[in-house]
Each structure stands twice: as C-alpha cells, then as structure tokens.
Amino acid sequence: MSDILNELISRRSCRSYKDQLITKEELDKILTAGKYAASGKGKQSTIIISVTSRELRDRLSKMNAAVLGNPEFDPFYGAPQLLIVLAQKDFPTAVYDGSLVMGNMMAEASSLGIGNCWIHRAKEEFESDEGKKILKDLGIEGEWEGIAHLILGYPASAELPKAAPRKENFVYTA
DSSP, X not given: OOHHHHHHHHOOOOOOBOSOOOOHHHHXXXXXXXXXXXXXXXXXXXXXXXXOOHHHHHHHHHHHHHHHTOTTOOTTTTOSEEEEEEEETTOTTHHXXXXXXXXXXXXXXXXXXXXXXXXXXXXXXXXXXXXXXXHHHTTOOSOEEEEEEEEEEOBSSSOOXXXXXXXXXXXXXX
C-alpha cells in the first residue's frame, strides 16, 4: 500500500487537544499541502487564514458556537490554532476548490502526527458583519465564502478513534 493511501485510510478527526501550538515547520508543511491542491481551471480561487492568536481563535469560536446555536460550546474542541479556508464567492468551483485544499491539509497534518478536524459554519461566520470586519482588519478585500475551518494541535491522547467499516455499495462499476 502506498504511503499516501495508508495515510488516507488511517487519518481520523481529533476532538481533544493539548494547549500547545504546533511548530512553524509543521504549519508550513500543512499550508504548502493546501497551496498545491487542485483547483478549477488552475485558478487557485482559495485563500487560507492561519490563526495562531488566542484572541482571534476564541472570537471565532464564539461566532461559530452562535451559528451552531450553542453559545457555551467550543466548536474547536480546545484546539489551539486553526486554518480557515475561504474561496472567491463568484467562482463556479469555489466550494470544490476549498474542499480540496482542506483535504490536502488534513492528510498532511495527519502524516505529521498533528490532530485535526474539519469544522463547518465558516460560511455563516464570514457572511456576518463581524466576519466581514475580521477580513477587512486582516487586509483581505473582495467577496469571500467561508468553506471550513481546520482545527490543529497535538492530540491530548495517543488513541484516536478507529475507522468505521466502509459501507456496502460504495463503488459501482459501469
């Protein structure tokens, strides 16, 4: 089995983290994996926001929890940092391009032993006035759609969940 296939089979979502940022070298590798994701017509319609500021991380957590309807919950499961993928709102393959960026980064994070999990509701966050202000404050101009958050950190436990059995009739041949 190839290293890539083995990594894809063994990757699991992590929902419990140590309160420690990953190294710059690890983060750079994860970001590079995202930068090299395939994109519609090769247009690279996505951007990534790397959040290591605890203040911004907590602010985004509160926004995300509000969208979820559970303001007391931390939807980032205590992960100390995150990456946010956004895509050009008017680009026809924006959601697909952003999803490929997320998949590449998730696989690379896992290969480095970095816990990670896809978190939804970025779309609603960055459609809000507060989300638009965050983008403006970061110097990001234009119309962007939030695709997802990738929470990152060192797993609190060495044990990640086992893979669920794959369902029957997943692949059809014609």
